[in-house]
Amino acid sequence: MFCVFLIWVKMIEDEESIEEVKESEEELIVEGKTIYEAQQPQNTGPCYLLSVTYSGDRGCALVKLYDPEAKKIYYWYDNSGHKPYFYTDIPIDELRKDSRVIGHKGFDHFERIELYDVLRDRKVIMTKIVTKDPLSVGGARGALRDIIIRNWESKIRYHHCYIYDRQLIPGLAYRIVNGNLVLIKPVLPKEMEDELIKRVLSPEEFEEEYVDALIEWASILSYPIVDIKRIALDIEVLMEIKNTLPDPEEAKLPVIAVSAVGNDGLKVVHVLRRNNISEGDKKDALNGVEVKFYDNERDLLMDVFKIIASYPMVLTFNGDAFDLNYLWHRAIKLGIPKEKIPIILTRDSAMVVPGIHIDLYKFFANRAIKVYAFGNKYKDEDLDSISNALLGKGKVKIDRSVNELSYNELAAYCLHDAELTLELTTFNNNLVIVLMLLLARVSRLPLEDVTRLGVSKWVQSLFYFEHRRRGYLIPNKEEIKNVKGEATTAAVIKGKKYMGAKVIEPIPGVHFNVIVLDFASLYPSILKIWNLSYETIRCPHEECKVKRPIPDTPHWVCTKKRGLTSIIIGVLRDLRVNWYKPKSKDKNLSQDLRFQFNVVQSAMKVILNASYGVFGAEIFELYCPPMAESTTAIGRHYIDNTMKKAEILGLKILYGDTDSLFLYNPPKNQLETLIKWAEEELKSDLDVDKVYRYVSFSNRKKNYFGILEDGSFEVKGLKGKKRDTPDFLKESFKEVINILSQVKTPDDFEHAKQQLWKIIDEQYHMLKGRRIPLDKLAIRAQLGKDPEHYDKTTPQHVKAALMLKKYNVPVKKGMTITFVKVNKGDINVMPVQLARIDEIDIDKYIEHMKTVYEQLLDALGIDFETLLGKRSLEGFIN
DNA sequence: GCGGACTGCTTACCT
C-alpha cells in the first residue's frame, strides 16, 4: 500500500472498470533486454510516474510507472503518435524547396503553429518541423537543427519534450485505463482551499492567475508520497595496483564480491571463490545474511543481474562511474550477451532495466542538496563522510587491500557499504526518497534526471513546462541577450558580472541582548513583488519605463503582464513561508505530520535559494543579467531603507548581511513599528529571526559568534571552525567557545577570560615543546582541480599532492590533501604521511593560533601578543 | 641581491 502523505489531498479516480493485471512468467525481450518483471497492462490501479525515456524499439516515449500494490514497474508506451520536433521562423513554402530538409531521412512533416513571443509581447507564426526520431532533430551527424540554423527548442531532450507536451508530472499517480495514461487528479477539499488562501495571500493578490497557481502547487506538493521497493548494490573488484581504482572500461580483473541489501529485508552477498583465501572468523555482521559462493564469475554476475532486473529501484554509491559500469564491461568480457545484462550505459550514467537506477553519490554531491537540504553537515562527498554525518556511522575500516581479506571479512565489508547506501535513503522516514520525489514534482524531471542534474536544469525544466502549457515560444539564450542586454552595475569583486548584496560593517565588541531581523526569503519575495522575470524586465512597452523603474539601475519592469518567474517563484515562496514552514512547527499537529511538512518546506528551500542565482548564470538557458542585477539592487535598496528607518526610530544597528539587521536591545514598540513599516512600504515580511543573549563581533564581516537565549551558540565564519584549520586548534577553539557560552552577564566575562587564557597558554607551550602529535597539526585542503592543472601558482596543498604522487599515491580533483608546514631547507610543506615532528615549522603554527584567537579576542578587547606576554619569559627562552 | 608592498590565485566560508 502506498503511504498516505498529507491526508487532506483526495485522489479523484475515474469510474472505469479495472481488469486484473495478468502475470507473465515467461522471459520477454523488451528494449533489447531480457526482462522478467516489467509488464504493459491495459488497466492498473494508482501507479506513480517515476520516469520517462525514449523507446528505441518502438520509436516512441516510454513511461515507467511504479505500482505500490504489486511493488513492480509497469511500462506504458505513448499511444498518441507524439513525435520529436523543433521550430523555425522560415515559412513552410520556403522550406519545401530545400532538398536537405525534405530529403532528410528523418524528416516527417511541417506544421504551421501560432505561438506567443514573450520577449516582444506579440504573437508569432512558426513552422514546426516534425521528425521520425529524436536524433534527426539533433545529435546525429547532419541532423536537421544543424541544417536549419534559425531554430528554436531544438536542444530539448525528447523525453523531456514529451513530459512538457503531455503536461505529465513525475512523482504523481496515474492509472492505465483501457490502454490510456490517466492522471489521478489531486484535489484540495474546499475548506482547505479556503484556509490556504486566507493564510497565504493578502487581499490585493487575489488575481485569478495567482490563486489558481497557488492551489495547483499546494495540491502537487501535498499529494500522497509513495515508498518504493528498492535494493542497494555494492561491488568489490580484485585490485591490480594498490590504491588505484580499477578502470571500469577495461574491467581487467574479476568481480570478487557483490552485496545486495533491500528495504524488503533481502540481504545477500555473492562471493567468488579464489585460491588461497581463507574462510576467516565468523562475523556478527553476517548473521542472518545469505552468503553465496561461486566458482564461476559468470554465474555470479548472472545472479546479480536477476536481482537488478527484479527491483523497481536500484541504488548505488557512484554506480554510474563505477559499479554498474564495471559490471557491464566485465559481463561483456565474460561473453554474456547484451540482452541478458539489465544495464544500459550512456555517456555519463548507467541505467537499469526495467526499473530505475539512482546514484546517491551524484545526489549528495549536488551543491544545493548539500548546502540547503543538509545544512553542510558533510564536508566531503564520499560514502564514509556522508554516512558519518547523516547516519552517525561510517564504513568498515580495513587495513589491507580487498584482495587479501578472508571471505568473511570481504563479505562483511562489501555488505556494510550496501547497507549504508540503502540506509541513506531510509533514515528519517525515507527522507531522501521523499525529497527526490518532491524535487521531481517541482522540476517535472524524471527521477533519474533530477537526482543527477544541478539546480539550473531543475529550474530550466520547470520553466519549459510552464512555457509549453501557456503556448509560449521558448527563446534562445542569444535572443534574450540581444533583447535585454548585459548587466550595468560594477561588481565589488573583480571578474564578477554585477553588484551583489550589501554587507554592513560590524561594530566590534561584545553586545548583550541582540535581536536579528531578517526578510523572509528576500530574493524570491523581490521577484514576486517587483514582477521580475526575464521577459518582464526591460519589457517592450514605453509606459513601463516611466511607471516602474528599478532603483539604482537603468532598468524597468513590466506593469501590464505578470512575469513567469514572479508567479512561479512567488507562489512557491508564499507557500513555504506562510504554509509549510509554520505547519512544520505547529505543535497542534502530530509529529509525523510536522515532519512531512518539514520535508516539503526543505525541498522548496532548495529550489527557492537557487531561483535568483540561475538567472545570473551563463549556463542557464534563460540567462538574464539585467534581471539578476535588478534583484540584488532591490535587495540593497531594501536594506538601505530599512536601516534609515531604524535609525530614525532610534534603533542601534550592529551589523547586517544581505537580508538581515542585528539590532542592539531594541525597545518593543520601535521594533514593531519597523516591522509594520516594512510590511506597508516594502510589502515584505521582516521577521525576528533570532534573539541572542550576546553577540561578539571583531571588525571582520561575515565573522562572529553568538549565544542564543537557550544557551546554544552559533559560530559564523570564524577561522576556528574552518576545514583548513588544524585539529589541535579546532579542538581548543571549541573549548573556548564552550567557556564563552557559559557567560550570562557582562560580569561573568572576567572568569571566562581567565579560563580562556589558561587554554591558550597551555596550548602555546605544548606547541613550543613539540608535544602536539602530527595528525593534530595536519591541515586539510581540497584540490579544486587535478594537481597538474595549476599553472598560475602552486599552492601548498598542491605541492603536498605532487609529493604524494611521487610515492604513487593517486591524487586528483576533489580529493582532500592532508599536509603539515615544515622548516626543512627549501621545503616548507609536506604530506602528513611523510613528515616528522621535529621538522615542523612551529612559528607558522603560532601564526595560525594567532589568527584563530584574534578573531575572538579582538571583540573582548584583548591582544593576543599581550596575552602571551603574560608569560613572556617562556617566550624568550625558546 | 634583498626585503617590503603589492597583486593575484586559491580555498572556505556567509547570505
Place this chain on the structure above:
DNA sequence: ACAGGTAAGCAGTCCGCG
C-alpha cells in the same frame, strides 16, 4: 556548472635601495 561578498594565506612580481 545557481549568484556575489569576505577573510586568510601563500606565490609571484615590482620597486627602491646611492
